[in-house]
Amino acid sequence: MVNLSSFSSIHFLFYSLVISLSSTVICGGIETDHEALLKIKSLITRDPYGALTSWNDSLHLCDWSHVYCGKRHRRVTYINLSSQGLEGSLYPHVGNLSFLRTLSLGNNSFQGAIPQEVGHLYRLRQLYLYQNKFKRVLR
Numbered sequence: 001m002v003n004l005s006s007f008s009s010i011h012f013l014f015y016s017l018v019i020s021l022s023s024t025v026i027c028g029g030i031e032t033d034h035e036a037l038l039k040i041k042s043l044i045t046r047d048p049y050g051a052l053t054s055w056n057d058s059l060h061l062c063d064w065s066h067v068y069c070g071k072r073h074r075r076v077t078y079i080n081l082s083s084q085g086l087e088g089s090l091y092p093h094v095g096n097l098s099f100l101r102t103l104s105l106g107n108n109s110f111q112g113a114i115p116q117e118v119g120h121l122y123r124l125r126q127l128y129l130y131q132n133k134f135k136r137v138l139r
């Protein structure tokens with residue numbers, strides 16, 4: 001015999017899980033990536049080689065320097081800003097780049113905390129943060 005009360009509490013657990021997953025996993029669209037990259041740029045206080053100069057609306061963001069989009073879904077999948085002499089801190093909106101597989105910020109002067117939103121990047125396979133001034137704590 002099916003125990004109805006445990007059956008419905010399993011359903012309840014299942015739906016709560018779906019709801020909590022969909023509230024942390026931001027899928028959005030290319031506008032989400034666009035906003036996230038401009039927020040990230042806004043906290044860079046020094047860009048000696050102009051690595052982020054093309055990060056403006058004269059080009060589609062998939063044509064911005066150091067940014068690559070997936071061919072099929074046209075979402076940002078790869079960002080490589082290593083060794084660009086960048087100074088600044090990392091904006092929590094980085095966690096909204098939900099198609100990102102590789103993020104390399106190595107050998108720059110990023111400071112402050114590594115945003116805990118990086119943990120939302122569930123497709124992330126490669127994360128390079130070496131040689132920066134990040135604090136070792138998550139915020």
Ligand SMILES: *[C@@H]1O[C@H](CO)[C@@H](O)[C@H](O)[C@H]1NC(C)=O
Nearest residue numbers: 052053054055056057058059
């Ligand atoms: C916007 O990006 C274009 C293309 O890289 C660049 O030539 C231009 O200088 C940029 N504009 C600003 C205001 O940075």
Ligand SMILES: *[C@@H]1O[C@H](CO)[C@@H](O)[C@H](O)[C@H]1NC(C)=O
Nearest residue numbers: 080081082102103104126128
């Ligand atoms: C990032 O770019 C540098 C050179 O511009 C390259 O040496 C390095 O392998 C790249 N990193 C990744 C993770 O693709």
Ligand SMILES: *[C@@H]1O[C@H](CO)[C@@H](O)[C@H](O)[C@H]1NC(C)=O
Nearest residue numbers: 082083084085086106107108
């Ligand atoms: C670190 O970046 C600087 C440019 O800002 C470059 O000259 C240097 O070769 C890089 N070092 C390594 C180990 O990649």
Ligand SMILES: *[C@@H]1O[C@H](CO)[C@@H](O)[C@H](O)[C@H]1NC(C)=O
Nearest residue numbers: 026028032092093095096117
């Ligand atoms: C992106 O992330 C920030 C901070 O993590 C959040 O407050 C914001 O609502 C998100 N924006 C979008 C468009 O998903």
